[in-house]
Amino acid sequence: MCGIVGVISKTPVNQMIYDALLLLQHRGQDAAGIVTMQGTRCFMHKARGMVRDVFRTRNMRALPGTVGLGQVRYPTAGNAYSEEEAQPFYVNAPFGIVLVHNGNLTNAAALKKELFDVDRRHINTSSDTEVLINVLAHELDAATSGKALTPDAVFAAVAAVHKRLKGSYAVIALIAGHGLLAFRDPYGIRPLSFGAGGDADDREVIVASESVAIVGSGHAVTRDVVPGEAIFIDLDGKVHARQCAERPMLKPCMFEYVYLARPDSVMDGVSVYQARLNLGETLAQRVISTIPPKDIDVVIPIPESSRPSAMQLAQRIGKPYREGFVKNRYVGRTFIMPGQEVRKKSVRQKLNAIEVEFRNRNVLLVDDSIVRGTTSREIVQMAREAGARKVYLASAAPPVRFPNVYGIDMPTANELIAHERSIEEIRAFIGADALIYQDVEAMKRVVHKLNPALDGFEASCFDGVYVTGDVSPADVAALAAGRTQQHDGADGIAGAEGPNPDEMASGDAADRSRLALQNATELA
Incomplete structure (x- = not known):
């Protein structure tokens, strides 16, 4: 479970992304990260801890640009304590892609092997987000081989990604020099909405996990990203949208309504x-x-x-x-x-x-x-x-x-x-x-x-029905064996022990400092 946001504007976006992440803090308190783009150069800062602790004045000043994305992390796959697995993730080819992801790939292990054996791509962490960004990069490379990056090429790549990925995923990706891409799994398990603000000369578009981050940052909600859909926002703020899945169905996660989401959010038409x-x-x-x-x-x-x-x-x-x-x-x-x-x-x-x-x-x-x-x-x-x-x-x-x-x-x-x-x-x-x-x-x-x-x-924790239809008891056992061991004696996400920001204080400051990534890492 994570919270993600992406913004395209005519003015600097670092403060807007920071504010949006504060509004999404209830979706993850283990790590936070922001990437911004100026021209074709990307600037990143990410570290373990709460948003207010990860980003200081010096960090914000080192995040210039009018396009960017961010994430707050509550890890459910991979290593909860690895500084390398904090998001966003970056790959330099094709174009330069930075990506944030909310969800969990149920076939990440198989994809990792396939990426190495067939696609000739190396995965360096146990994070399924690194697997996802490499699948997207490979399909974008195939869709644009010898051609310019167009919305049609982007949508073709996302269609190919849908055919390879299994599980849940809401994704926002920054493609250097081109714009923002956002897409949602064919079942709409994890939430994603977008909205806009400003006028024709100063148009801003924002994509976020919950409507509260859109409204709270001064924008109007346009609509939810529908299951299987991809939206591509060019650098002028124009939104291109297309359905990229073959048989999409809207089956959102019930636990969002029970517990995870903020009560002032509207998700898939439901308050x-x-x-x-x-x-x-x-x-x-x-x-x-x-x-x-x-x-x-x-x-x-x-x-x-x-x-x-x-x-x-x-x-x-x-x-x-x-x-x-x-x-x-x-x-x-x-x-x-x-x-x-x-x-x-x-x-x-x-x-x-x-x-x-x-x-x-x-x-x-x-x-x-x-x-x-x-x-x-x-x-x-x-x-x-x-x-x-x-x-x-x-x-x-x-x-x-x-x-x-x-x-x-x-x-x-x-x-x-x-x-x-x-x-x-x-x-x-x-x-x-x-x-x-x-x-x-x-x-x-x-x-x-x-x-x-x-x-x-998607109510599998209550009824045992996994809506994607590809999860067997063996898969559940394998995922359980590799589950992040980070909560060992409380009620987990329930009641007083949940990861709500009102219910949990930040982790140990010394530990965060020790594990913090370098300040404002510049990505060439």
């Missing part, structure tokens, strides 16, 4: 905030069928993403909604802390219970999802220690029973609390008096209702 309100509505129906509302005194969300669902649920069952936890946004990550006891202590440093909201009450806690369950167990215990008579827990998402292979850092199957366990077994592990989950089909139905044009959803 993320409204989707979460709707999930609270259907969750309320399941709560009512499990616990008589008279046995609930108060509804309390587990910050942050569960708030809309919790508010709607509380209204539906006629019970007060209260903020019962205060989050400390400046505590370090639990996953870098050795030992379960240290991590347990860190959960309590991140969240503090307001005792007056719990004392002598039957409390219904609402979370956006439950992945490993360890944080949920700790939070239930915190509620009891704050004086709650009974603690019920409701999840706005269904049980997470299967690994995700499309670019979410979902744990392997044996790390998932719901994998091959009954609801009662999960409840006993968490220690709640009752545990209520969202229904899978109800979840799909209420989100689909917001845009009937959707062909379905």
Whole structure:
């Protein structure tokens, strides 16, 4: 899971890209990078850490140009700690290409071998993004052999790329001296939108993972990039678009609506905030069928993403909604802390219970999802220690029973609390008096209702169906074996342990400094 942005303007773009990355920070906090282009020369700065820490004044001054792109990274493939695998990636031929990518290629290993044996291209890291940029470079070279780079040639190259890649990918690439290219996988699993601003003499075009980065940087959203489509923006800001996939289908990732995206974003015609309100509505129906509302005194969300669902649920069952936890946004990550006891202590440093909201009450806690369950167990215990008579827990998402292979850092199957366990077994592990989950089909139905044009959803972590149709149990096992080992004892992306910027502080400054790439590396 990452956040990506690309901009073409008549004025310097470094500040605009920086601002857009801040708006996308919730999509990744492990590394950040920006590339700008002046003439045909590209300038890059990237390093591990949060946007505000990676880019200082001296770095920004060394990023001149009116075209550029950026990325915030939350690694799900490759080496999470390698400075070489921070994006953007660069290849010098043909033309000079710089690329950022959100998603995960499920056939990266096979492509890497094919690139070496057939295409004569060398891959130097374990990143699937390096594989992707080399596939694109090879196909652009083939499409423009002896000819000039035209939009038709670009679209022919993307069509060839679609035939080779498997998995999920939203891509923005800068082609030196020519413009920006953006494209999305044929299922639209990972999000991508574009918009524009300015007048005819000062036109700006921006492409980004979420609409909030477009609107928040002063532009108007034009539309989403549709599945399989490529858009090429020339240096004059003219947008060329073409469908490059043979059988595109719109099946966006359900977890974007459940948790990943900002609530103020609109993705594929669906308001993320409204989707979460709707999930609270259907969750309320399941709560009512499990616990008589008279046995609930108060509804309390587990910050942050569960708030809309919790508010709607509380209204539906006629019970007060209260903020019962205060989050400390400046505590370090639990996953870098050795030992379960240290991590347990860190959960309590991140969240503090307001005792007056719990004392002598039957409390219904609402979370956006439950992945490993360890944080949920700790939070239930915190509620009891704050004086709650009974603690019920409701999840706005269904049980997470299967690994995700499309670019979410979902744990392997044996790390998932719901994998091959009954609801009662999960409840006993968490220690709640009752545990209520969202229904899978109800979840799909209420989100689909917001845009009937959707062909379905990528909801594999809930239903085990991998929409690309090419993922076997052996593939899942192989991907799990090579999964980035970066979270070893929290609830992963769920609840209080998610990679939301409001929920996670930056990593160790000394470590970031040690691993930082050279400042403003100039690419010839």
